[in-house]
Amino acid sequence: MTRPDPRKTAALSAALSGAVDLGALRARADAARQAAAAPASAAAPVDNGSSVPWIVDVTEASFQTVVEQSVQVPVVVLLGASYSPESQALAATLTRFATGSGGAWILARVDLEQAPRIGQAFGVQSVPTTVAVAAGQPIDAFAGAIADTELSAWIARLLDALRERLPGIRAGEARATGVAEEEVVEDPRIVAAEEAFEAGDYAAAQGFYEQVLASEPGNELAREGLAQARFAERAEAVDPAVIAKADAAPEDLDAQLAAADAEIAGQRVDEAFARLISAVRRVFGEDRDRVRQHLVGLFELFPADDPRVAAARRALASALY
Structure with missing residues (x-):
């Protein structure tokens, strides 16, 4: 995905992918919730700060809950501060875009003055910094403010890259357009492959994916799954x-x-x-x-x-x- 300065942004994304310790942040959040909650109470709900459920203002205690939703849709994390005019302007634009997204992606707004540890986890050097998270890991990022057209294009490329991997994107897009989402008929071979992969039976997963590719050489999901299963088998050993x-x-x-x-x-x-x-x-x-x-x-x-x-x-x- 290209951004205004591809080299700088690629370096930022690469640094984030190796530096972010969301597990440590989660441990601190869990400890804070346990200390504050009554014995029989559930975890504290996310404070939306908005009537739109896919726009959330997060704290250190609620951040992991939002990140966990990135297994369904990408989470765009805006790391800003109230003293920064650029942060406020970017937050307004992202909020406007997210409002009309139908929940195809989640906007997580973070005030680093109130939640500094989130910024530390991401290694933020300046505000605003915007990070895309998918499947619990940062996958892309840019620092500073960018033009509305560039921001819209960045979000579109993000959705295009993840649409086949994160099941909630299409549902959100269907909500945004008012068009009913087509019923997805799952290929039982793909389902079996995914189940085998999750069980750690990488050889069986490869066999199922190869069956799909034998009849459908252009099946992108099977091709990617086969590559992942082959690598997982080698990496395990x-x-x-x-x-x-x-x-x-x-x-x-x-x-x-x-x-x-x-x-x-x-x-x-x-x-x-x-x-x-x-x-x-x-x-x-x-x-x-x-x-x-x-x-x-x-x-x-x-x-x-x-x-x-x-x-x-x-x-x-x-x-x-």
Whole structure:
């Protein structure tokens, strides 16, 4: 997804993906709720601060509850402050956009003067900072204010990238347009694959996805699921110590491939891509094709517009030709 300054924003997004500790924030929030709640009471509800249910003003205690909703729709977290005119202007624009979204995405407004630990969790350097969260993890971000047209386009690209992965987006869009959402008929093979994956039976998941692709080669969901299942099976068996082994023996091709898997599993994406591109430059023939295929398989774990994948594809093409 492109933003006003792609290099700066890509760096911010990459930093967030490795730095955010939402689990620690959740632990603090849970402790605060337990201290304040009566023995038989439920967790404190989210303070919307709005009559629109998908626009919420969050505190440190309620933030994790909002983040958990990102398994259904993306959550756009606005980290601002009342003293910042840019924060107030961006909040007004985002609120206007969110109001008409039908709940295809959630706007979570955070006042860092009242909830500084949320800003610390995201490593915020300036206000306003806007972060997109999906499936509990930050996936994109930008700092400062941007034009309304750019902001609208950013949100549209976010929804386009996640529509097939987060089930609540289409429902929200249907509400926004007043058009009834089409009934989704789930492919039992996809359902079986997902259940096998959740159970940790990655081999079975691969088999179900391969059945789908045999009859529907263009099925994007099955293609992505197969890539994830293959990687999960390899990553489960890899020893993180293989990274040091590969660094000490660059000629050991098996170690290089395993080390790249370990680095991806540890969110060291750029290092993994760079390792395999370096290997491509050192080997030839069948060995080079083996490394290339492994690297392309890792590309499939990420959205096609991920800037790290785009940069690595260019570097791979340069190494090959």
